[in-house]
Amino acid sequence: MKTIVTFLLAIFCVVNQAQSQNIKQAPVPSSSITVEADGWTSLEPDFIRFTVIVEELKENAVKAMQAVDYKISKIKTALNKSGIKDLKIRTRDIDFFPAKAHVKPILPAKALRARKIVAIETSEVNKAATIADQILNAGGTSIQDITSFVLDGHEEKLKAIATASRRANQKAKLIAKSLGVKLGPLIESNTIDDPSAPILLRQRESGKNIAYGDKDIHVIVSQRYSIF
Numbered sequence: 001m002k003t004i005v006t007f008l009l010a011i012f013c014v015v016n017q018a019q020s021q022n023i024k025q026a027p028v029p030s031s032s033i034t035v036e037a038d039g040w041t042s043l044e045p046d047f048i049r050f051t052v053i054v055e056e057l058k059e060n061a062v063k064a065m066q067a068v069d070y071k072i073s074k075i076k077t078a079l080n081k082s083g084i085k086d087l088k089i090r091t092r093d094i095d096f097f098p099a100k101a102h103v104k105p106i107l108p109a110k111a112l113r114a115r116k117i118v119a120i121e122t123s124e125v126n127k128a129a130t131i132a133d134q135i136l137n138a139g140g141t142s143i144q145d146i147t148s149f150v151l152d153g154h155e156e157k158l159k160a161i162a163t164a165s166r167r168a169n170q171k172a173k174l175i176a177k178s179l180g181v182k183l184g185p186l187i188e189s190n191t192i193d194d195p196s197a198p199i200l201l202r203q204r205e206s207g208k209n210i211a212y213g214d215k216d217i218h219v220i221v222s223q224r225y226s227i228f
Contacts, residue, residue: 031226031227032184032187032224032225032226032227033172033175033176033179033224033225033227034222034223034224034225035168035171035172035175035222035223035225036168036220036221036222036223037164037165037166037167037168037170037171037220037221038164038167038218038219038220038221039159039160039161039162039163039164039165039167039218039219039221040160040163040216040217040218041153041156041157041159041160041216041217042216042217043150043153043156043217044125044150045125045148045149045150046123046125046149046150046151047086047121047122047123047125047148047149047151048121048122048124048125048128048146048147048148048149049119049120049121049145049146049147049148049149050119050120050121050131050132050135050143050145050146051092051117051118051119051143051144051145051146051147052075052117052118052119052120052135052140052141052142052143052144053115053116053117053140053141053142053143053144054068054071054072054075054115054116054117054118054139054140054141055068055113055114055115055116055141056068056071056113056114057099057111057112057113057114058111058112058114059110059111059112060111060112061096061112061114064096064112064113064114065094065096065114065116067114068114068115068116069116070139071138071139071140072089072116072118072139074138074139075089075120075134075135075138075139075140076089077138078134078135078137078138079120079122079131079134079135079138082130082134084122084124084127084131085122085123085124086121086122086123086124087120087121087122088119088120088121088122089118089119089120089121090118090119090121091116091117091118092117092118092119093115093116093117094114094115094116094117095114095115095116096112096113096114096115097112097113097115098110098111098112098113099111099112099113117144120135125148128146132146150217153217156217157217157219160217160218160219161191161219161221164191164219164220164221165189165221165223167221168221168222168223169223172223172225176225176227179227181227181228182227182228183225183226183227184225184226184227184228185225185226186223186224186225187224187225187226188223188224189221189222189223189224190221190222190223191219191220191221191222192219192220192221192222193218193219
């Protein structure tokens with residue numbers, strides 16, 4: 001019995017010593033620093049989307065919506081006649097609301113205004129200004145927004161992330177050096193997307209040159225490093 005107890009104590013001492021050595025070999029960092037850096041790239045858009053509002057005021061909802069649909073059909077006909085390629089028109093929202101002021105005195109007091117918000121998409125990016133004029137001339141009430149899109153920017157996005165990661169690492173090294181500490185391994189890394197695209201209509205209204213040719217991809221990388 002004494003021999004067994006002595007043997008177990010010997011094993012306990014060996015395991016305890018090994019654990020103590022492991023703790024010394026992998027010290028826990030006392031603190032950390034967090035840095036951020038961004039990366040940019042620019043791509044040519046594959047298509048643009050016009051968000052168009054079409055409204056009409058009539059004595060009831062049925063007639064008002066019929067008038068709205070007629071205007072939308074005129075817009076589609078005008079764009080098709082001008083040879084716009086890959087044209088897609090989809091309804092995004094429908095709304096009815098009482099008219100606060102009647103332009104036509106023959107309308108009854110309970111006249112309704114019908115509104116449709118439609119998305120008009122095309123690959124004819126370089127004809128954005130011409131398309132905007134055709135939409136408004138054919139009956140569109142207003143253009144709410146014009147946005148450009150890239151169908152597949154995965155490879156370019158990865159390049160932007162790699163650039164931002166290098167910048168974040170360089171920034172972490174400079175901060176550690178200025179603090180007089182040693183930069184440890186990377187603990188955590190996160191990427192934040194900024195999905196903004198050029199708003200062509202705002203550029204046009206402000207009198208600036210319309211930059212049809214690109215779409216910005218902006219990523220922000222946040223990294224946390226241990227320091228010793």
